[in-house]
Amino acid sequence: xxxxxxxxxxxxxxxxxxxxxxxxxxxxxxxxxxxxxxxxxxxxxxxxxxxxxxxxxxxxxxxxxxxxxxxxxxxxxxxxxxxxxxxxxxxxxxxxxxxxxxxxxxxxxxxxxxxxxxxxxxxxxxxxxxxxxxxxxxxxxxxxxxxxxxxxxxxxxxxxxxxxxxxxxxxxxxxxxxxxxxxxxxxxxxxxxxxxxxxxxxxxxxxxxxxxxxxxxxxxxxxxxxxxxxxxxxxxxxxxxxxxxxxxxxxxxxxxxxxxxxxxxxxxxxxxxxxxxxxxxxxxxxxxxxxxxxxxxxxxxxxxxxxxxxxxxxxxxxxxxxxxxxxxxxxxxxxxxxxxxxxxxxxxxxxxxxxxxxxxxxxxxxxxxxxxxxxxxxxxxxxxxxxxxxxxxxxxxxxxxxxxxxxxxxxxx
Amino acid sequence: xxxxxxxxxxxxxxxxxxxxxxxxxxxxxxxxxxxxxxxxxxxxxxxxxxxxxxxxxxxxxxxxxxxxxxxxxxxxxxxxxxxxxxxxxxxxxxxxxxxxxxxxxxxxxxxxxxxxxxxxxxxxxxxxxxxxxxxxxxxxxxxxxxxxxxxxxxxxxxxxxxxxxxxxxxxxxxxxxxxxxxxxxxxxxxxxxxxxxxxxxxxxxxxxxxxxxxxxxxxxxxxxxxxxxxxxxxxxxxxxxxxxxxxxxxxxxxxxxxxxxxxxxxxxxxxxxxxxxxxxxxxxxxxxxxxxxxxxxxxxxxxxxxxxxxxxxxxxxxxxxxxxxxxxxxxxxxxxxxxxxxxxxxxxxxxxxxxxxxxxxxxxx
Numbered sequence: 189x190x191x192x193x194x195x196x197x198x199x200x201x202x203x204x205x206x207x208x209x210x211x212x213x214x215x216x217x218x219x220x221x222x223x224x225x226x227x228x229x230x231x232x233x234x235x236x237x238x239x240x241x242x243x244x245x246x247x248x249x250x251x252x253x254x255x256x257x258x259x260x261x262x263x264x265x266x267x268x269x270x271x272x273x274x275x276x277x278x279x280x281x282x283x284x285x286x287x288x289x290x291x292x293x294x295x296x297x298x299x300x301x302x303x304x305x306x307x308x309x310x311x312x313x314x315x316x317x318x319x320x321x322x323x324x325x326x327x328x329x330x331x332x333x334x335x336x337x338x339x340x341x342x343x344x345x346x347x348x349x350x351x352x353x354x355x356x357x358x359x360x361x362x363x364x365x366x367x368x369x370x371x372x373x374x375x376x377x378x379x380x381x382x383x384x385x386x387x388x389x390x391x392x393x394x395x396x397x398x399x400x401x402x403x404x405x406x407x408x409x410x411x412x413x414x415x416x417x418x419x420x421x422x423x424x425x426x427x428x429x430x431x432x433x434x435x436x437x438x439x440x441x442x443x444x445x446x447x448x449x450x451x452x453x454x455x456x457x458x459x460x461x462x463x464x465x466x467x468x469x470x471x472x473x474x475x476x477x478x479x480x481x482x483x484x485x486x487x488x489x490x491x492x493x494x495x496x497x498x499x500x501x502x503x504x505x506x507x508x509x510x511x512x513x514x515x516x517x518x519x520x521x522x523x524x525x526x527x528x529x530x531x532x533x534x535x536x537x538x539x540x541x542x543x544x545x546x547x548x549x550x551x552x553x554x555x556x557x558x559x560x561x562x563x564x565x566x567x568x569x570x571x572x573x574x575x576x577x578x579x580x581x582x583x584x585x586x587x588x589x590x591x592x593x594x595x596x597x598x599x600x601x
Numbered sequence: 602x603x604x605x606x607x608x609x610x611x612x613x614x615x616x617x618x619x620x621x622x623x624x625x626x627x628x629x630x631x632x633x634x635x636x637x638x639x640x641x642x643x644x645x646x647x648x649x650x651x652x653x654x655x656x657x658x659x660x661x662x663x664x665x666x667x668x669x670x671x672x673x674x675x676x677x678x679x680x681x682x683x684x685x686x687x688x689x690x691x692x693x694x695x696x697x698x699x700x701x702x703x704x705x706x707x708x709x710x711x712x713x714x715x716x717x718x719x720x721x722x723x724x725x726x727x728x729x730x731x732x733x734x735x736x737x738x739x740x741x742x743x744x745x746x747x748x749x750x751x752x753x754x755x756x757x758x759x760x761x762x763x764x765x766x767x768x769x770x771x772x773x774x775x776x777x778x779x780x781x782x783x784x785x786x787x788x789x790x791x792x793x794x795x796x797x798x799x800x801x802x803x804x805x806x807x808x809x810x811x812x813x814x815x816x817x818x819x820x821x822x823x824x825x826x827x828x829x830x831x832x833x834x835x836x837x838x839x840x841x842x843x844x845x846x847x848x849x850x851x852x853x854x855x856x857x858x859x860x861x862x863x864x865x866x867x868x869x870x871x872x873x874x875x876x877x878x879x880x881x882x883x884x885x886x887x888x889x890x891x892x893x894x895x896x897x898x899x900x901x902x903x904x905x906x907x908x909x910x911x912x913x914x915x916x917x918x919x920x921x922x923x924x925x926x927x928x929x930x931x932x933x934x935x936x937x938x939x940x941x942x943x944x945x946x947x948x949x950x951x952x953x954x955x956x957x958x959x960x961x962x963x964x965x966x
Contacts (some may be wrong), residue, residue, distance in 0.1 A: 199891070287701045288701065290696065290698070290699020293699065294696070294699070297951065301951065301952050301954060301955035302952065303951075304950055305951045311617060352685055373959050374955075374958045374959050374960040374962055376958065376965055378959050383965075402863060404602050441834070441836060442833045442960050443834050465823075493663050526894065548820070549816075549819075549821060549822065549964045549965065550964075550965060552964075552965065560957075560961070562671060563671040564669050564671070564957070565953070565954055565957060566669075566670055566674060567954070601608070
């Protein structure tokens with residue numbers, strides 16, 4: 189048994205060390221606390237809220253309690269009986285008095301078009317009716333004699349629902365409760381997710397192809413030249429996104445600078461002006477230019493750290509210049525390539541303003557639909573579900589990157 | 602010491618800023634009125650805001666938005682309402698009222714016409730609602746650049762869809778509203794049957810089939826200020842637009858544009874008060890004032906949107922700057938109104954989710 193080690197004042201060394209560590213740890217926690225609180229309230233909490241909103245569905249259960257209770261035991265095979273109609277009348281009148289009927293009607297209308305006026309119209313009349321109700325309801329609006337109406341109400345009774353996610357992948361429940369594709373005239377989201385992916389890949393590859401030589405040149409030129417050229421990369425980077433997007437409109441529109449130039453030089457005549465913008469290619473061009481610095485900067489910072497002597501060594505050992513470049517230089521730049529591609533791709537996938545301004549009809553991306561449901565249709569549940577899927581995609585991508593390249597090799601500068 | 606001093610200054614500045622922020626909404630002497638911007642807001646500032654401030658001393662902050670209920674809903678649900686009065690479209694007024702986003706407006710606050718006609722009789726039918734009071738009649742029309750065509754000029758809705766007879770690109774609003782109606786009218790459907798037909802799948806198919814014929818030549822716009830710009834840039838030969846915006850380009854900028862009134866789809870703009878508005882009392886006063894006979898007539902002398910009060914029409918004079926006689930440029934002028942169709946807000950409130958989906962899907966493919 190060795191003697192216990194103590195400090196000068198006689199405390200056991202272990203305890204003294206532990207208390208010193210603890211103070212340090214508390215101090216460290218306190219230091220990151222503001223950041224953590226900030227991240228929590230500005231990032232984690234809103235995301236959790238969004239995910240919750242994509243499945244929450246309290247309106248029907250809250251404002252039509254009697255109908256929901258009766259429909260619980262309903263088999264959904266045929267239009268329910270008088271009991272359900274009496275409960276419906278009671279709920280509609282109460283909800284109308286509380287001025288909540290519009291919300292209920294809007295929610296149901298998202299699922300089955302036309303139900304809004306069925307609900308609000310019947311609610312106006314129901315207050316004056318005496319039992320029996322069934323006939324009066326069906327007389328007022330024939331939709332009450334329709335199985336779909338009741339199935340819709342029953343389906344939306346639970347306070348947690350998956351209908352938003354189904355809608356976000358162009359699917360819905362049919363009258364028998366099976367999941368099926370919606371009509372081909374109404375399908376849009378799956379295609380749009382695919383197109384968003386595809387356009388983001390095209391933008392990422394274009395950025396890499398354009399950005400690699402630029403970064404290489406910046407990294408290999410003497411500092412006084414490269415600093416000057418660096419300004420050319422940074423200046424657009426610091427310019428407002430909106431300004432850059434609108435300049436592309438000025439340049440590319442059919443009466444724009446580029447078309448004028450081509451007509452003036454006689455490459456095309458006035459009737460053949462080319463549609464360069466307000467379509468998918470316009471979006472890709474503008475987004476590539478806007479996202480290019482996000483590729484160049486990580487590449488540059490990685491290339492700057494590769495000693496030129498590696499290449500010289502390879503060449504002195506007999507490698508052709510190109511072989512030396514390909515086998516020695518390029519593998520060394522991979523962390524930068526990975527970082528740049530990941531950064532550009534994730535930024536591109538959620539791009540909104542540029543496609544909205546220059547996308548025209550076939551250059552829209554999924555974020556434009558999310559904005560549409562946030563701002564115009566007010567279907568926030570569906571917007572949240574679309575956002576949730578997008579978030580899921582990015583998380584998968586990040587996981588994939590970590591598997592393939594390793595996140596610890598990510599170098600941003 | 603220096604750090605301490607800096608810290609004190611910082612805290613003091615912060616406290617001041619916070620105090621200023623907290624004090625601002627408490628003052629009852631200001632009112633936030635939100636509208637659509639551009640020439641339209643200017644006409645409202647001249648005709649409503651300035652005289653109201655002169656009369657009551659209440660300062661008006663004018664803000665712009667691009668329509669819809671999203672901001673109103675967000676403010677009401679978050680419990681921090683910043684807006685008082687908002688200028689909205691009819692379908693949004695009805696929907697916002699149903700969903701409890703708007704304050705009820707007591708129609709008895711509306712002043713009678715100068716000759717004593719009560720407000721209820723002076724307003725055109727269907728322009729006073731539980732939560733909204735109408736101010737103008739506006740219209741979606743189509744307009745063209747006269748210098749782009751030689752010989753015959755377009756005169757009917759069918760001409761808009763006829764790219765053989767009138768070559769060139771078309772501008773259209775990126776929304777099914779008004780476009781579907783116009784497509785059916787151009788396809789020969791009589792006005793009275795348009796909404797009846799649109800309520801059936803076959804009618805919707807027919808409208809989209811008509812839109813298919815010009816889909817490749819359409820430039821889509823979203824904000825009201827875009828179509829006159831598209832015409833002026835020569836990006837399109839014809840475009841649908843809000844009639845006042847085109848009029849403004851003709852009157853104030855001398856553009857060679859002309860409006861085709863055939864098959865115009867007219868609609869109302871209304872004032873609403875956001876639920877829980879910070880200056881509710883002043884907001885009600887403002888609405889009562891702005892929808893009075895004289896202010897409505899004054900507004901119509903800045904932009905060619907028709908007043909909803911019958912008593913305002915005889916008071917409309919010439920354009921305040923260009924000196925053009927305004928009455929013939931109103932959507933409701935008899936010569937323009939012959940083939941007009943009213944936007945059916947019930948239909949759109951019921952079917953907009955479905956038709957927007959179909960439209961977006963159609964657009965993307």
